[in-house]
Amino acid sequence: MTWNRRELAAAALALAGCARAPAEAQEPAKMDTTPLITRKIPSSGEALPIVGLGTWQAFDIAPGGEDWAQAREALNAFAERGGKVVDSSPMYGRAEAAIGALSAELNVRPNLFLASKVWTQGRAAGERQLADSHRLMQAPVLDLMQVHNLLDLSTQLATLRAAKDAGRVRYVGVTHYTEGAYDDLEAVMRRERLDFIQINASVAERESEARILPLAAERGMAVLINRPFAGGDLFGRVRRLPLPGWAAEIGAQSWAQVLLKYVLSNPAVTCAIPGTRNPRYVLDNLGAATGVLPDATQRRRIVAAVAGA
Template sequence: MTTERDGLTRQGFLGGALAAAAALGGSAAQAAEPHRRPIPSSGEPLPVIGLGTWRGFDVGPGAAERAPLREVVTTLLSGGGRVIDSSPMYGRAEGVTGDLVAEASPRPFLATKVWTSGREAGIAQMRRSLSLLRTERLDLMQIHNLLDWRTHLPTLRDWKAEGRIRYLGISHYTESAYDAVEAVLRAERLDFLQINYALDDRAAEDRLLPLAADRGVAVLVNRPFGGGGLLRRLAGKPLPDYAADLGCASWAEILLKFVVGHPAVTCAIPGTADPGHMATNLRAGTGPLPDEALRRRMAATLPA
């Protein structure tokens, strides 16, 4: 799941001055070179900021509904981003994404998930995802919430060998399942892990992020804004003194820089349906990133 609860977060607290700064930052994001991290299993570099499609892309076929989403995708790709993550459980998001990226350039890195039980049901769901996303070869397929993972993993390995997918992985967003996630990471060779991680949700720091680094597994981070609640909580609070050193004009940029500042994180995928927010997110993937000492300070001084 990837969302920032657009419209309830930033516009309410940036204020006129910060909104203007964010707008300027949007232009800078398109011009600045984004940070990239390699996928450990291949060395292929990915920009550290991508796009999630939960909720925001679950819309109908109307031009008015889709126009801002088309601009979001254009902003992502023209600003140097690549990763777009979706799922069959995101309603109409896969189909909308497929329509919007059908003629996009450059080609995005498309990721989705399998979330069902049984081998044949899994194959049918994955085939439908490829059809909706309008591609014969998917960049990343993830077994969501480890549902029937022992059944699906051999299928994903077969599909990877056949060239139907380029990478395979697992995803989860429930901390109570992290022991099970850790066990799978230790037992199986995977390309990707998608997991929650945010300045107010650092449970993955203890074992999962270090283990992913040790095992050579790329990490996609969903909910980098704490599911939206953290941004709402920070509404109206002044930016910390280190914001200028990081080149941040908003709390959203600070939260993203904290996440992608972790060396085990390959790419954060905040969801948005707002082109301006997409530009701001991209800006967080450029310029200075916090080192470990600053990241510890950021966590210790997060406003209550």
């Protein structure tokens, strides 16, 4: 199936931050009831569904209007389908406040695993950001707080660990999103005891498979994956391709599910967090957390298909 110019333009405008236009997502979403695949956080044994929800751009919205209504429907669908991990940040504009208000309005906070970040310098500034995250997300206890991009790492990690000791944060981690930071990230992972790391990985960005993901498994760290669609670039490659017949072998019903299943098939990955506020895309993404995951041969087939697109 191919897309015409009108369909591509409409899809591009439909969702800020989603960076996605799958040809398969045309009919109204139907709620599946298949249990979602889960993986355990190594430091605790707590299980999380392997697909979550990112909020960069997509939830940088004000109350009222169509965007807010769409985000409300998306978060409700996510929670109703069994999704848990919602990742945000003070750097994502109004996203923390949107998630806090919507989760309270929908009464789904008990079902969610809320993650956010600090990205600042100095102890006082970090403590203020942490307090703001609690307030905006309306969560006296945040499930995961991360030092974003390793900024002022020692200071901010100490603040987050103190909050964990006080029972205001359950897990602590660090994040980055580019291969250029892998040397620094690897050093931190070897030096520090962390519950989580967050890093980029996709069919187009496979560098973390060689060093970072094996080290996370070795060190007993859970892994959140950002940029599973390479910032949306992967949809630009595959949007004109029909879904291959072999996608059925891994239970994939869309290109988004194929791309997510590639990332999720690495056993070191705990959860991927694609960003969207489109309810249909939320359910489509969660569909990647069902069925079987690709084996080594199927992973190579996915890489080859994308490379040849």
